[in-house]
Amino acid sequence: MAVRSILRFLLMRLGQTILTLWGLASLVFLMIKLLPGDEAQMAVGAEASPEQIEAARQRLGLDAPVIIQYLLFLSRLVKGDLGVSISTFQPVLNDLVAVFPSTLELVSFAMLVNLAVAVPSAIVAANKRGGAFDGSSRFMAVIFGGLPVFWLALMLQYLLGTVWRLLPISGHNAYGMGAPILTGAATLDALLALDWVALADALRHIALPAVALAALFSTQIFRAFRASLLGVLTSDFMMAVRAKGATARRVLLRHAVPNSVTATLALAGTQFGAMVGSSVLIESVFARKGVGAYMFNAVAQKDSFAVLGSVIFIGAVVCIANLIVDLLQLVVDPRVRAAQLGN
Amino acid sequence: MRHLKSMRFRPGRLAATALLTVALATGWAGGAAAADRASTVIVAMAGQINTLDPMRADYSQTNLIASAVYDTLVTYNAERQLVGRLATEFSLAPDVKSIAMTLRSDVTFHDGTPLTAKDIAYTLDRLKRLGAGVASLIEGYESTTVVDDTHLTINLSKPYSLFLGSLSKIYILNSALVEANLGADDGQGWLQGNDAGSGPYVLDAITAQDVSFSRFDGYWDQVERRPEALVYRRIDEGATRRDELLAGNIDIGLAMADRDAAALASNPALKVSLLQSTVQTEILFNTRVGPTADKRLRRALRLVYDYEGGLASIRGNNGVIANGPLPTPLNCRPDLPVAKRDIEAAKAALAELALDGVTLKMNFQPAFDAQKQEATLFQSNMRDVGLQLELEPIAFPNYLASLKDPEMIPQMMLLEDFAQFPDPGIVLVKGYHSNAIGTNRTGYSNPDVDALLDAALAEPDESRRCEIYKQVQTILYDDAVMIDIYTLRKPAVYYPEKVEAPVASPTGSSISLADVRLAPKS
Numbered sequence: 001m002a003v004r005s006i007l008r009f010l011l012m013r014l015g016q017t018i019l020t021l022w023g024l025a026s027l028v029f030l031m032i033k034l035l036p037g038d039e040a041q042m043a044v045g046a047e048a049s050p051e052q053i054e055a056a057r058q059r060l061g062l063d064a065p066v067i068i069q070y071l072l073f074l075s076r077l078v079k080g081d082l083g084v085s086i087s088t089f090q091p092v093l094n095d096l097v098a099v100f101p102s103t104l105e106l107v108s109f110a111m112l113v114n115l116a117v118a119v120p121s122a123i124v125a126a127n128k129r130g131g132a133f134d135g136s137s138r139f140m141a142v143i144f145g146g147l148p149v150f151w152l153a154l155m156l157q158y159l160l161g162t163v164w165r166l167l168p169i170s171g172h173n174a175y176g177m178g179a180p181i182l183t184g185a186a187t188l189d190a191l192l193a194l195d196w197v198a199l200a201d202a203l204r205h206i207a208l209p210a211v212a213l214a215a216l217f218s219t220q221i222f223r224a225f226r227a228s229l230l231g232v233l234t235s236d237f238m239m240a241v242r243a244k245g246a247t248a249r250r251v252l253l254r255h256a257v258p259n260s261v262t263a264t265l266a267l268a269g270t271q272f273g274a275m276v277g278s279s280v281l282i283e284s285v286f287a288r289k290g291v292g293a294y295m296f297n298a299v300a301q302k303d304s305f306a307v308l309g310s311v312i313f314i315g316a317v318v319c320i321a322n323l324i325v326d327l328l329q330l331v332v333d334p335r336v337r338a339a340q341l342g343n
Numbered sequence: 344m345r346h347l348k349s350m351r352f353r354p355g356r357l358a359a360t361a362l363l364t365v366a367l368a369t370g371w372a373g374g375a376a377a378a379d380r381a382s383t384v385i386v387a388m389a390g391q392i393n394t395l396d397p398m399r400a401d402y403s404q405t406n407l408i409a410s411a412v413y414d415t416l417v418t419y420n421a422e423r424q425l426v427g428r429l430a431t432e433f434s435l436a437p438d439v440k441s442i443a444m445t446l447r448s449d450v451t452f453h454d455g456t457p458l459t460a461k462d463i464a465y466t467l468d469r470l471k472r473l474g475a476g477v478a479s480l481i482e483g484y485e486s487t488t489v490v491d492d493t494h495l496t497i498n499l500s501k502p503y504s505l506f507l508g509s510l511s512k513i514y515i516l517n518s519a520l521v522e523a524n525l526g527a528d529d530g531q532g533w534l535q536g537n538d539a540g541s542g543p544y545v546l547d548a549i550t551a552q553d554v555s556f557s558r559f560d561g562y563w564d565q566v567e568r569r570p571e572a573l574v575y576r577r578i579d580e581g582a583t584r585r586d587e588l589l590a591g592n593i594d595i596g597l598a599m600a601d602r603d604a605a606a607l608a609s610n611p612a613l614k615v616s617l618l619q620s621t622v623q624t625e626i627l628f629n630t631r632v633g634p635t636a637d638k639r640l641r642r643a644l645r646l647v648y649d650y651e652g653g654l655a656s657i658r659g660n661n662g663v664i665a666n667g668p669l670p671t672p673l674n675c676r677p678d679l680p681v682a683k684r685d686i687e688a689a690k691a692a693l694a695e696l697a698l699d700g701v702t703l704k705m706n707f708q709p710a711f712d713a714q715k716q717e718a719t720l721f722q723s724n725m726r727d728v729g730l731q732l733e734l735e736p737i738a739f740p741n742y743l744a745s746l747k748d749p750e751m752i753p754q755m756m757l758l759e760d761f762a763q764f765p766d767p768g769i770v771l772v773k774g775y776h777s778n779a780i781g782t783n784r785t786g787y788s789n790p791d792v793d794a795l796l797d798a799a800l801a802e803p804d805e806s807r808r809c810e811i812y813k814q815v816q817t818i819l820y821d822d823a824v825m826i827d828i829y830t831l832r833k834p835a836v837y838y839p840e841k842v843e844a845p846v847a848s849p850t851g852s853s854i855s856l857a858d859v860r861l862a863p864k865s
Contacts, residue, residue: 035741036738036740036741036744036745037738037740037741037743037744038740038743038744038747041740041743041744041781042740042743043475044474044475044476044478044479045399045401045475045476045477045479046401046739046743046782047401047479047480047763047773047782048474048475048478048479048781049479049482049780049781050747050780050781051474052474052475052478052479053781055474056474056475084528087393087394088393088394088535089394089396089528089531089532089534089535090532090535154580154582157582157583157586158582158586161586161590162586162589162590165590168592169583169586169587169590170552170578170583170586170587170592171552171553171576172550172552173552174592175380175383175385175574175592176379176380178550181550284579284580285580285582285583286583287552287576287577287578287579287580287583287587288552289552293391293579294391297391297393300710300738300739300740301393301740302740
């Protein structure tokens with residue numbers, strides 16, 4: 001029964017994911033077609049003659065009615081073909097596979113920083129509600145929550161990188177320090193090569209971008225988790241736990257935290273997608289290759305397949321992240337499990 | 344409740360992990376030195392490298408990289424005269440419908456294959472087939488007749504005197520290597536990340552952050568102090584390029600913001616080189632429809648812009664105020680007046696036009712800070728003469744699409760443009776011939792100018808072409824087809840202890856990587 005419930009849940013989520021991606025792809029396709037600008041011209045260059053532009057239009061199939069282009073796009077998509085970029089001449093999937101590990105690396109480290117800072121801070125702040133740490137951390141949350149990511153990135157770069165020379169300010173590795181590229185994520189490549197110097201160098205390079213990307217998101221997790229914890233800590237069942245003689249530490253870590261984590265987990269899942277979107281600014285400031293920069297360039301070049309491919313790719317990653325979060329919620333929270341699986 | 348056990352919070356372990364991370368992050372790699380950094384020059388610039396296929400040398404980044412990996416048949420020297428590279432001799436036929444060429448016999452590609460006339464034919468034929476990028480420069484190309492390994496004739500379908508100059512932007516491919524990796528797209532996919540050149544550098548690797556090259560020791564044109572290795576780093580953010588320069592992690596910073604260049608100039612370890620580019624800032628009018636079809640209005644508006652103020656406050660005086668429609672470094676320019684603001688004369692001219700209540704509109708690209716400021720400055724200048732100017736941002740693809748129909752061309756468009764190669768003809772023919780739909784950005788149509796440009800295209804003699812170009816420019820100036828603002832000098836910042844001052848590429852908006860030299864040892 002439990003297995004059937006889980007399978008039904010997974011199938012439903014898979015269906016939702018496919019519907020979401022189809023909707024996303026259709027919407028972006030329509031938006032691209034509505035935007036002014038000529039894809040055929042962008043494919044052949046600003047100085048191309050009308051004849052060259054028309055030849056490119058035919059070669060790229062852009063002379064067909066939009067609905068035919070859309071159906072062709074969907075039929076290719078079903079086969080996993082995201083098309084060929086008009087600016088790099090590579091299959092879009094290959095392009096994305098080349099740049100995505102770097103973004104995934106950045107977002108993963110940023111998520112690590114995010115949770116490592118926000119969760120303990122929220123626990124301490126909620127436990128000592130109204131105390132000095134609670135007050136100062138809430139104040140900091142307001143400050144960092146209001147700082148534009150771009151500006152924060154530049155400030156961190158300037159102070160920690162340029163003035164104090166503590167950390168590198170751009171790129172993935174120092175000159176000559178990178179491990180052989182296997183995945184495109186510098187830290188993972190260094191680990192796979194068992195090159196500890198390259199790993200340390202890659203970690204130094206990712207530190208500032210990860211912190212800059214994590215800052216805003218940490219404030220959200222901090223607030224959400226603190227509020228959730230406070231709600232649990234003042235609930236009736238916590239009085240019962242205390243009445244049974246549990247220590248304050250046990251009350252907090254064994255009872256309050258697990259019962260508060262569900263909403264925060266959901267938020268973290270949503271943040272994962274938002275972080276991929278925000279990474280474009282961070283990648284620009286810290287001169288890192290990534291999917292955000294790839295998509296930004298594709299939009300500027302009116303490279304339809306690259307834009308569509310990027311959106312679908314990111315959409316798929318976000319859907320997978322949300323699915324993982326949903327599954328985690330099922331594991332950690334019996335209330336969610338009961339509501340979703342009916343047992 | 345088993346799941347709760349697995350979530351036990353272990354502050355001690357967390358702290359240890361954090362400490363280890365910090366130690367890794369701040370200590371271990373700090374002192375490690377990269378190999379042969381001293382003989383490697385790292386150049387940084389902004390912008391995505393879409394492809395290394397030299398067919399797309401119309402992209403600045405691709406052109407920069409192609410200049411290191413590939414060779415051209417001809418190029419331009421410092422005086423902007425056409426000189427041979429792979430071609431030792433070249434001559435335009437009297438009917439301007441063919442070009443005879445003799446090639447060097449000592450050139451090999453990076454894989455050791457000798458370069459022959461067959462490679463020239465292959466490169467030009469491929470461009471004609473694909474019709475993209477720099478293919479737009481070889482209009483009228485018909486075929487190449489290969490006489491022998493070092494002799495060939497390029498045949499054109501119509502007289503086209505610009506063809507020879509266009510060859511300075513055509514990088515020659517190793518035909519055998521491309522043929523072996525043709526794929527379904529005529530080698531475009533393969534050339535995106537591979538090297539089929541004979542240039543002074545061999546492409547080593549394309550990594551997440553840079554493209555690296557090593558010196559080709561079999562290169563035919565050996566010169567002293569060419570670096571052993573080059574690295575091109577993409578750094579989009581100007582502030583990051585500046586800080587990486589200060590940290591010594593890059594040796595040459597290109598496309599530096601004027602304010603950053605000014606700030607770095609005070610650093611004794613750094614120097615600023617102002618590249619004598621052909622980049623010109625201009626406001627193009629729609630000369631065909633709307634209020635700007637009236638040349639009296641265009642002439643009046645030319646008197647409104649604050650040239651000196653804009654150059655000083657927006658461009659840090661890194662430029663020269665224009666005197667005519669062509670960028671100042673080009674040859675064959677007539678002696679035209681330097682653009683000057685004259686509010687009283689503008690008011691008097693505008694008074695005759697009964698423009699009460701008319702609001703003019705100008706498009707600009709908001710992605711470029713300086714252009715945004717220039718648009719705002721012009722809007723303010725227009726108020727001084729009693730005119731309202733509406734500013735409307737536009738993305739470049741949208742602007743290009745508007746050029747297909749003169750009716751759709753923006754009334755005014757603020758733009759930075761540069762000559763693909765330093766021949767006045769390429770700017771004039773592409774920009775002002777009425778047949779040049781898509782590149783004629785003002786919708787300009789003047790039978791006299793068309794006739795002159797056609798005559799220039801069919802004229803084999805360079806000095807006579809030069810005279811024709813001067814006549815055309817005089818007419819264009821008289822017709823006030825645009826507000827020629829200034830020709831820019833683009834700052835490049837470098838370490839003089841390490842490298843020689845960078846010089847502008849004659850065929851691009853930046854430098855040529857092939858020209859980078861280490862500083863002489865003191």
